[in-house]
Amino acid sequence: MSGSYDDSVGVEVSSDSFWEVGNYKRTVKRIDDGHRLCNDLMNCIHERARIEKVYAQQLTEWAKRWKQLVEKGPQYGTVERAWCAFMSEAEKVSELHLEVKGSLMNEDFEKIKNWQKEAFHKQMMGGFKETKEAEDGFRKAQKPWAKKLKEVEAAKKAYHAACKEEKLAISRETNSKADPALNPEQLKKLQDKVERSKQDVLKTKEKYEKSLKELDNATPQYMENMEQVFEQCQQFEEKRLRFFREVLLEVQKHLDLSNVASYKNIYRELEQNIKTADAVEDLRWFRANQGPGMSMNWPQFEEWSADLNRTLSRREKKKASDGVTLTGINQTGDQVSQPNKHSSLSVQSNTVQSVQSSYNPFEDEEDTGSTVSEKEDNKIKNVSSYEKNQNYPTDWSDEESNNPFSSTDANGDTNPFDEDTSPAMEVRVRALYDYEGQEQDELSFKAGDELTKMENEDEQGWCKGRLDNGQVGLYPANYVEPIQ
Numbered sequence: 001m002s003g004s005y006d007d008s009v010g011v012e013v014s015s016d017s018f019w020e021v022g023n024y025k026r027t028v029k030r031i032d033d034g035h036r037l038c039n040d041l042m043n044c045i046h047e048r049a050r051i052e053k054v055y056a057q058q059l060t061e062w063a064k065r066w067k068q069l070v071e072k073g074p075q076y077g078t079v080e081r082a083w084c085a086f087m088s089e090a091e092k093v094s095e096l097h098l099e100v101k102g103s104l105m106n107e108d109f110e111k112i113k114n115w116q117k118e119a120f121h122k123q124m125m126g127g128f129k130e131t132k133e134a135e136d137g138f139r140k141a142q143k144p145w146a147k148k149l150k151e152v153e154a155a156k157k158a159y160h161a162a163c164k165e166e167k168l169a170i171s172r173e174t175n176s177k178a179d180p181a182l183n184p185e186q187l188k189k190l191q192d193k194v195e196r197s198k199q200d201v202l203k204t205k206e207k208y209e210k211s212l213k214e215l216d217n218a219t220p221q222y223m224e225n226m227e228q229v230f231e232q233c234q235q236f237e238e239k240r241l242r243f244f245r246e247v248l249l250e251v252q253k254h255l256d257l258s259n260v261a262s263y264k265n266i267y268r269e270l271e272q273n274i275k276t277a278d279a280v281e282d283l284r285w286f287r288a289n290q291g292p293g294m295s296m297n298w299p300q301f302e303e304w305s306a307d308l309n310r311t312l313s314r315r316e317k318k319k320a321s322d323g324v325t326l327t328g329i330n331q332t333g334d335q336v337s338q339p340n341k342h343s344s345l346s347v348q349s350n351t352v353q354s355v356q357s358s359y360n361p362f363e364d365e366e367d368t369g370s371t372v373s374e375k376e377d378n379k380i381k382n383v384s385s386y387e388k389n390q391n392y393p394t395d396w397s398d399e400e401s402n403n404p405f406s407s408t409d410a411n412g413d414t415n416p417f418d419e420d421t422s423p424a425m426e427v428r429v430r431a432l433y434d435y436e437g438q439e440q441d442e443l444s445f446k447a448g449d450e451l452t453k454m455e456n457e458d459e460q461g462w463c464k465g466r467l468d469n470g471q472v473g474l475y476p477a478n479y480v481e482p483i484q
Contacts (some may be wrong), residue, residue, distance in 0.1 A: 052104065089269075162197065169197045283316060428451075461476060
């Protein structure tokens with residue numbers, strides 16, 4: 001690496017040594033590099049803090065989404081609580097990572113920023129005061145030695161030129177002695193030139209040796225002065241290096257959650273919640289609440305009473321007008337019916353509530369059929385085929401009139417997914433968006449596909465339609481538009 005010096009123009013740098021003229025600039029540049037490294041470290045911490053924030057947000061969103069899915073899903077009992085413990089863990093860890101983000105920005109980032117401001121002082125004309133002081137110190141220490149070095153270089157150059165001239169004069173004199181055509185006068189001139197060149201060699205050599213000796217005598221003082229300025233730069237750099245080490249250790253403490261007591265408690269609590277999951281307990285709960293362990297109002301003989309309203313059959317309910325609700329029916333016997341919270345089931349087109357003497361799951365309470373009333377809720381990122389509180393058809397009859405998948409040959413009723421034989425207004429429609437059927441009774445199509453609408457939109461916003469391949473099913477009404 002070559003350097004230059006204002007008062008030593010023409011001095012060639014022969015090596016990469018610090019002692020060469022101008023090579024101190026690397027030490028001066030290190031001061032500017034220290035300021036830039038402070039900026040780099042602040043940017044590094046700022047990016048990590050942003051990552052911590054994004055990770056915390058993602059954990060919170062994940063926990064919220066899956067907590068809702070698990071609570072609405074079919075899982076129950078202690079295993080459900082163990083599963084939900086993972087979401088609680090995510091929420092608590094999210095809070096800790098937000099604290100990490102705050103520590104990085106409010107403590108570490110600000111600490112570096114303040115130290116940088118105190119350590120480096122900008123000048124009006126640009127650059128830093130510390131850089132200029134180091135530059136001036138090295139320049140002052142090197143100037144006398146560089147001047148003598150310049151004299152040495154000039155003396156060496158003159159000596160080498162004299163040696164070259166002497167060799168050339170001797171060569172000419174030797175050649176002239178072999179030339180008979182040369183007269184004695186010319187030979188005398190050549191001999192005189194050789195003599196003069198020898199004297200020039202002696203003079204330049206003496207001057208060269210003298211200047212070199214002066215340079216050697218100035219070298220110890222030069223080295224001492226340069227060492228003094230260099231040590232000042234070393235002390236400044238040592239402060240920066242020690243400060244960086246201190247900051248990095250603090251960053252490590254803020255990032256290392258393994259030493260945080262609350263972090264350890266989170267996973268200790270998570271482990272305990274998982275270990276409390278008991279398959280036997282869950283099976284016992286399901287038997288008692290959803291299985292043979294449930295109470296039952298078995299059928300008993302009841303006397304006929306003129307005041308007792310007759311029980312509507314399933315077919316009669318279907319013929320009832322829309323929106324009719326039968327309420328306030330009281331029994332005039334010894335037994336009074338108690339309303340059951342499971343007796344209110346969703347109906348696709350007609351809603352009929354009938355309060356009877358006793359709850360019979362095989363009696364025609366309501367027509368649930370293949371209801372689509374809760375389809376929209378199930379579309380929200382639902383990973384289960386049914387929800388925990390989903391209603392199921394409890395009616396039963398020999399004719400299986402409530403089975404939407406049974407054929408007309410089996411019970412005489414029409415299948416809502418078979419092609420309608422009764423005259424109806426069919427309309428050709430075009431899909432506006434892609435739709436993927438979520439259940440067996442739903443159609444799937446791409447934007448731009450054409451299909452036939454067989455029935456108008458129901459109260460839940462669903463239509464019945466038929467694809468060109470003959471498949472019949474339901475689809476969202478707002479996903480298509482009529483073909484003009």
